[in-house]
Amino acid sequence: MIDPLTDVVTLLQPSARFSKAVVGAGRWHIRRSDAGQPFYCVVLEGGCRATIDGHATIELQAGDFALVPAAHGVAMSSLEPPAAGIESTPVAQGNGLFRIGTQEGPTDMHMLVGHCSFDSPDADLLVSLLPQLVHVRGERRLALLVKLVGEESRAQRPARDVVLARLLEVLLIEAMRSAAGTSASPGLVRGLADARLALALRAMHEQPTRAWTVEQLAREAALSRSAFFERFNRTVGAAPMAYLLAWRMALAKQLLRKSEDAIADIAERVGYSSASTFSTAFTRHVGLSPSRYAREHADA
Helix, strand or coil, X not given: CCCHHHHHHHHHCEEEEEEEEEEEECCXXXXXXXXXXXXEEEEEECEEEEEECCCCCEEEECCCEEEEEEEEEEEEECCCCCCCCCCCCCEEEECCEEEEECCCCCCCEEEEEEEEEECCCCHHHHHCCCCCCEEECCCHHHHHHHHHHXXXXXXXXXXXXXXXXXXXXXXXXXXXXXXXXXXXCCCHHHHHHCHHHHHHHHHHHHCCCCCCCHHHHHHHCCCCHHHHHHHHHHHHCCCHHHHHHHHHHHHHHHHHHHCCCCHHHHHHHCCCCCHHHHHXXXXXXXXXXXXXXXXXXXXX
16 A cells, blocks of 8 residues: 655655754753754753744653754743743854753753755655644654664764764654654644545555546545545645645656656656646646756756
């Protein structure tokens, strides 16, 4: 059986590009701008508060993992924040460790924060299929990974950075998978957590070439057309046909980059009856014609 999340994650090619350890003490508040980069935070000890891209403030506890596939504004503070307007500056302690808040005495919070990267040229398109915010808590497998990450981050073993990067990559994927059972924001993960919608999503991924209609997808989900359309929109964050179009375009871009097939053959493989229809849809969605996209990728 096709797994849509595996499809998307495989095309995204996630990797842990950068991470740093942060400890905190007392009351502190920091704010940063990430210009749409994928941001993650794993709390190893203590806790903190986080407000990400205007979402409601969440409290992060030891063992929690938060992932924002495209972060723009991130604000974090101690559980008891300082007075409004007071900003803290992280102070480098050496060996990739930073301290915020009170600079003397014991600390009461330890976390790893950083950026992951999605190596796919289609990252923006694929990220649009994911939740805007993933916050996972109470997952045994995730807790074990967090423990391993914490142990590795504190140790000075050979190949520490390589092992830590691989653990973080697994953590990213496990977080997206685990988020299906949480209050993740609308996206593919929440759609797969809905038993009815999961049937329609899997059908689209198994047969992207089929000339799907909303009525046919509703039948796959055993729902009326109107109930299916409203539920899909609310849970996935896009209309069924918009989701299908985004997935077809992601597949088409991958084929154009990696295949030497004719445009007409690629059009057929992603569900279009003619090269001209495909070219029109691709150009409208991507901003480049299929042939130009393939040519520019070859040049790169």
